[in-house]
Amino acid sequence: MKPNDSMESVFSELYERHIDTVYRICYAMMGNRQDAEDAAQSVFVKLMRSKMTFQSVEHEKAWLIATARNEHRRWWRKKVVKFETGMPDEQHADRLPQHEMMDGMRRLPPNHRLLLYLYYYEGYKLLEIAKMLKMNINTVKTRMRDARKRLKLELGDDFID
Amino acid sequence: MILLTKERLRAVFDGMAPDEEQKARMKQHIWERLNRRSMKGRVTGRRLRRAAGFAVGLVLAVVVMVNLPFEKAAPAYAISVKAGEDGPVFKLADREGKRDEHVTTVSYVDSRPGLEFYIEGENIASIHIKAENEYVYAVDWTKTQHEKYWNVEYYQHFDEETQTSVADFDLLYDKEMTMTFDEDFHDYDQIWYRWTAWNMYQWAAEDNFSRFYGFGYDPIDIDVDSLTEEEKRELAAENGSSIGHMNLEDYPDHLKEDTITITITDRQGHVTTKAIQVRVDNNRLGQTVVTARLKNVS
Secondary structure (H helix, E strand, C coil), X not given: CCCCXXXXXXXXXXXXXXXXXXHHHHHHHHCCHHHHHHHHHXXXXXXXXXXXXXXXXXXXXXXXXXXXXXXHHHHHCCCCCCCCEXXXXXXXXXXXXXXXXXXXXXXXXXXXXXXXXXXXXXXXXXXXXXXXCCCCHHHHHHHHHHHHHHHHHHHCCCEEC | CCCEEHHHHHHHHHCCCCCXXXXXXXXXXXXXXXXXCXXXXXXXXXXXXXXXXXCCCCCCCCCCCCCCCCCECXXXXXXXXXXXXXXXXXXXXXXXXXXXXXXXXXXXECCCCEEEEEEEECCEEEEEEEEXXXXXXXXXXXXXXXXXXXXXXXXXXXXXXXXXXXXXXXXXXXXXXXXXXXXXXXCHHHEEEXXXXXXXXXHHHHHHHCCEECCCECCCCCCHHHCCHHHHHHXXXXXXXXXXXXXXXXXXXXXXXXXXXXXXXXXXXXXXXXXXXXXXXXXXXXXXXEEEEEEECC
């Protein structure tokens, strides 16, 4: 990145690099597109205005994840949860379980959904998650176990890890 | 029963990615917000220094989309009941309601009729919830209340013969329940309260699910020409099937309604009581519809 690049290109690079992750976290926690969009936008505005200095892309990403989580907390105090459920396409019957999965997911608290996302989708280790979210490692382990148990109960089957 | 695998879980998260239209829209809105606040100069210098601090290539995010072409906002699944500060605030949100608008009724299709609500606030000493006809229970993520609300093994056991988990909901559901909180407690919103039409379900499930469409009853024959535009859209989106829903034609009408009474007592002894009126009916498509509205009691 050249020092004389415009702010717009800097923003574009950051945005393209992280928007999918930030949006997914917001959607996983808030449950609907409208709120997820609003929250994701707020996270990026905060990023561009922040005084943070990042040592790496991973550091930058961790900051965004924690900020998205905090954004959800701010939003939760004001809003009623409205969770979207995807509807299956009749030509893709094998995807019907995704609808059930989404339904099971929405029965978990947002923080548990976030942990599942970070562990199973982003591939973070439990210790990394605890550090990123400033949580006690035992709390992370307990919530992960609870989330798996609850998902198992809601969907009526064992979780294959 | 769904086989719960890592791959399926990952696919759910894959499906949460924004599409290109959303990305473009969000990007534009962010840019407008940044420019509106005239932060250009301050941001540019800081950001450029940081960007120059480490060499990073542009990462292309490859998104595998789960094709859910008929995604739409579902009606609100929950009622938020807030107490404290300026007094209790009870609000519902439905599929038509805008944010921050208080409406008094929600209505949605649910083949397993139920309702979930949360109670937020501070300084709450106890919450008592009672249902007249059906049942209530809680999901307690704080693990401060009765064990059955936070330990699923309290009411379910593993059957070695069938190799399945079997739940005895009589150990979980009650007509009423009381939650009490000590002075250090603040996570009221981490306890979820649920109403479930358990009597109705058991009635419909008698004689091998004899009162469910697709089991004891054939699915409803739909006269498409008689449908409203909304119903046609539901049908086109594969939401119009009655299969799996209960046929409530022979169910006593007065039992299709229930009143959930919520009594909140704060630490000074002030009591607030609200009620949620719930009703379950079949719509023209044979689906069970839950309608809930708030009532003032005191």
